[in-house]
Amino acid sequence: MEFKLTATENGTRARAGILSTGHGQIETPIFMPVGTAGSVKGIHARDLKNDIKAQIILGNTYHLYLRPGTSVIETAGGLHKFNRWDGPILTDSGGYQVFSLGDIRKLSDEGARFQSHIDGSYHLFSPEKVIDIQRSIGADIMMAFDECTPGDADFDYAKKSLELTQRWLQRCFEQFEKTEPKYGYSQSLFPIVQGNTYPELRKQAAIHVKNFEADGYAIGGLSVGEPEEVMYEMTEVVNAELPENKPRYLMGVGTPVNILESIDRGVDMFDCVMPTRNGRNGMLFTSKGVINIRNKKWENDHSPIDEAENSFVDLYSKAYLRHLIISNEMLGAQIASQHNLAFYLWLVKTARQKITEGSFKSWKTNMVQQLKTRL
């Protein structure tokens, strides 16, 4: 995996780059649609590529491990063959999901024991196991197994947790070195910087991960309830340490504004369920602001969802989409999800173009105001 910076801009840490993978190039900054169980909810692989213009998607190790299981994915020839998405795939490590299970998981140095949310069966995720699973899935980018602390963890807990994450990272890389890709293309392993909201822990964590000379680095454990300003501050602290010549991935972030602010702070990669999940509930993101399509005000608005037409679904009318969402018609969730994803991809593509032209900073300032508007 190779990363090439193609443009930077004075007065911002924003960068444009190209990340080359075994399944093609990714132009950064980039947003990665989330395909939890292998599919991006409500979206055909064909539309993901040709209409939304996604360049890389995310899969969830925890979900795919439980169902359909690694054996099915292996007989398919990897996740790309299974879900018919032939672009790059990144898988998370399952850490975040497992730690969200609360009472039904138990943590030790060995790893995390947990019960399946599907059938209650018992499982262990260890650093070694999680690398093996991601080898079976065949992700182009695999993530290290980490502990994701609760947003309100105190310093001592956050410090101990970070130490555990660091021991696990060592084991992840050992297992990574000991194993081979299964499907003939190379896989990369990204460490995750933890440290909760404590700048000194974040800084120490960022310095620690650098030692592994990875193909890229992630910032985890943010956007879990802390104020946005704290998230931006942590991102700044971490990015000040991470090498300039490697991609940086801010996990699970976020709103369109969060994404622009984080690009400004030097982040290259993003993922979030927001465009699909909020879309299913009738929330639309546009360059003019946010639309709650359930609102009565759209009942007789027969203008297109979005004049920008980033997706063919933008030609459906607001009134029709409102009707579909209120009537719980599947097509409503499909249209809103597809619109939102196409908008997110348009947003990062335009940010990239502005960086290349040297006008990102001023464009961002205006765009952030518009994005905050409630239509």
Next chain:
Amino acid sequence: MEFKLTATENGTRARAGILSTGHGQIETPIFMPVGTAGSVKGIHARDLKNDIKAQIILGNTYHLYLRPGTSVIETAGGLHKFNRWDGPILTDSGGYQVFSLGDIRKLSDEGARFQSHIDGSYHLFSPEKVIDIQRSIGADIMMAFDECTPGDADFDYAKKSLELTQRWLQRCFEQFEKTEPKYGYSQSLFPIVQGNTYPELRKQAAIHVKNFEADGYAIGGLSVGEPEEVMYEMTEVVNAELPENKPRYLMGVGTPVNILESIDRGVDMFDCVMPTRNGRNGMLFTSKGVINIRNKKWENDHSPIDEAENSFVDLYSKAYLRHLIISNEMLGAQIASQHNLAFYLWLVKTARQKITEGSFKSWKTNMVQQLKTRL
């Protein structure tokens, strides 16, 4: 509206024809996907046209009247503008839905009073009202308001009910003559032949509707639980009376086998929720037979859903579709629905081609056997 028979075949009553509407031509025999609330569940209008190759879709007067309501549809400029389907649309009369409401509807000569299944509000459907609603929707083909008797109705009830349907038909045509299309293209009104499973009533009903010299005729009240042989017999009795030079629509039918057997008996038009509803539950129709995709046997079958490739979704694998359906992923319902609809449209298109070539009868005999196979 014009209907032209283009081919018939010796030894079968099957016919090929072309029905011309204000929204283009329909090649018969044809299957009409059901768009209850305006949208065919899970299917983009674009895919309906270009991938499934639907030529006409159905909307439900009852559902559209309750939500979004005729005023929203009128300000949109009719249903075609609202749902972005620019081909022909047929609307049912709401009779079937209202009579399915059971306890919450009350019948009189005036019409049917009922309570909305959405908010409990009270409404009256009369022949006049139902014509007015269909004028507002802007259906190319409107259906007369009728009483649909329960499958087990005795002769006296069926006879009385038929007399009511006949009085209502007169009022439907009076209202039809008194009103005008709202959107600049012509609309047709099809009578519905009732008479339960009593051949003499069906025959009398068929003779009665002919007097109206309508653009086409429908056979209603079948496929409601009676044995398939009875349904075929009623269809034969009715089609023996209906004029040869007008299209015949068998409402709510049915399985692929039902459709071929009914084409053989001279039916030209069909609709059914089966391809989408059964699809959502994991039942796939193919030319080789029926697949229950939830079955464990498909868990590691990575071959395409259907080698026939009537739709782009057919390239997804059986194992992947099984995984999606079992995981309740929306995309599973979308793929199965789109596959089934594309298969139904392939089936009627192929039937038409065989009629034109004079080989329908022998093709049908073989195909019916294959369609009954459980894969």
